[in-house]
Amino acid sequence: MTTVGRKRVWQCGHYRLPLARTLVMGILNVTPDSFSDGGRYADTAVAIERGHALVAEGAHLIDVGGESTRPGSDTVSVEDELTRVVPVVSALAERLGVPISVDTRNAEVAAACVASGASIINDISGFSDPAMVEVAASGDAGLVVMHMLGEPKSMQDEPHYADVVAEVCGYLATRARMLEDAGVIPGRIALDPGIGFGKTTAHNLALLQNLEEFVSLGYPLLVGASRKRFIGEITSVPTPAGRVQGSVAVACWSALHGTDIVRVHDVAPTVEALAMFATLAGDGAESV
Numbered sequence: 001m002t003t004v005g006r007k008r009v010w011q012c013g014h015y016r017l018p019l020a021r022t023l024v025m026g027i028l029n030v031t032p033d034s035f036s037d038g039g040r041y042a043d044t045a046v047a048i049e050r051g052h053a054l055v056a057e058g059a060h061l062i063d064v065g066g067e068s069t070r071p072g073s074d075t076v077s078v079e080d081e082l083t084r085v086v087p088v089v090s091a092l093a094e095r096l097g098v099p100i101s102v103d104t105r106n107a108e109v110a111a112a113c114v115a116s117g118a119s120i121i122n123d124i125s126g127f128s129d130p131a132m133v134e135v136a137a138s139g140d141a142g143l144v145v146m147h148m149l150g151e152p153k154s155m156q157d158e159p160h161y162a163d164v165v166a167e168v169c170g171y172l173a174t175r176a177r178m179l180e181d182a183g184v185i186p187g188r189i190a191l192d193p194g195i196g197f198g199k200t201t202a203h204n205l206a207l208l209q210n211l212e213e214f215v216s217l218g219y220p221l222l223v224g225a226s227r228k229r230f231i232g233e234i235t236s237v238p239t240p241a242g243r244v245q246g247s248v249a250v251a252c253w254s255a256l257h258g259t260d261i262v263r264v265h266d267v268a269p270t271v272e273a274l275a276m277f278a279t280l281a282g283d284g285a286e287s288v
Contacts, residue, residue: 010220010260011187012142013119015099017060019220021278022255024270025101025263026051026059027226030084031068031076044087051092058271061120062096063263064089064113065103069124069197081109086116093117101144107131114141124148124197126175137183144190144222145175149198159198165210168193173217190220190261201230208253215258223254224263244269252277 010017017023029040030047041047051062066084067076085102093100094117101120102113107129110121114135122144127133136143147168149159161167172191179189193207193214204225214221225231231246232238244266251262251270256277264270 008220008260009187010142010190011140011185012099013114013140015119015142017099017142019260022259022274023060023261024058024251024267024274025061025063025222025224025261026054026057026267027224027263027265028054028062028064028088029068030064030066030088042084044091047088048091051088051096054267055096055098057268059098059267061099061101061261062092063101063103063120063122064092064118065122066109067104067106069105078106078108081106082112085109086112089113089118090116093119099142101142105129105132107135111135114139120144122146122192124194126171127179128175133179133182136179140188142188142190143179143184144192145172145179146192147171147194147197149194159200159203161203164199164203164206165213168207169213169217172214176217176219186219190222191217192222192224192263195223195225196228196230199230201233204228204230208250208257211254211257211259220260221258222261222263223250223259225250225254226262226264226266248273256281 008019010019028047028051030042032042041050054062064085066081089100089102099119101122102110102118103122104110105123105125120142123132124146126145126147127136176189180186191214195204226247227240227243231243235246237243248269251264252273254262255274
């Protein structure tokens with residue numbers, strides 16, 4: 001399935017993001033221990049500069065994260081997470097003119113970032129915390145509901161599913177309905193199958209090969225596979241930063257199978273590849 005003819009909109013605060021093209025969400029980790037670029041953007045001024053660079057490369061959205069959720073990672077204190085993300089979110093929201101997302105599991109952090117200008121709350125725990133649901137329902141930010149099996153510390157310890165596609169799809173549909181029951185309008189909700197979060201390589205491939213199942217739920221679909229371990233396993237590239245080509249390939253596959261947003265580290269090559277794929281698919285320049 002290509003992106004031809006889609007006219008849906010994702011409502012994210014005062015932004016109304018048309019989904020006639022696949023949007024690129026640039027990753028900005030302001031942590032000292034991210035699996036891919038830990039420490040590079042831990043300084044606030046450097047992180048803000050990086051945010052500007054991502055937009056210059058073509059990013060339509062920026063996702064700011066202050067807690068590493070790589071396999072085996074430990075939690076950080078609310079105070080540390082607030083210190084890392086709020087100044088960056090505030091500066092970028094004020095200056096960039098694109099939606100800023102906060103990648104957090106913590107309701108206090110989400111609320112503070114929305115108050116500082118964030119337009120999206122990206123919760124890897126699928127809004128399982130009632131306090132996070134309350135934050136979501138009390139505002140108008142866009143919401144990314146992700147599936148994760150377990151917790152980051154242990155999620156890769158022999159993950160098992162009877163049917164990974166059906167189980168992840170069912171989970172996301174249930175969480176979306178829960179948010180709607182709490183008062184969130186459907187147009188604010190996007191879904192993310194959680195590539196790499198409690199999944200083996202086989203699980204990740206099954207999800208990517210069945211993206212239409214998630215598209216059929218009727219919500220915007222986000223896929224974040226950038227630089228993940230399964231790409232390294234398939235391409236024999238051991239270091240995350242070297243997995244650019246494999247990551248771009250997954251982004252293009254995702255876009256061509258109905259994904260609305262791809263979350264990536266390497267914005268420029270992803271934007272260029274999506275432009276070429278869209279042209280070959282007959283979608284034209286407006287579909288990337």
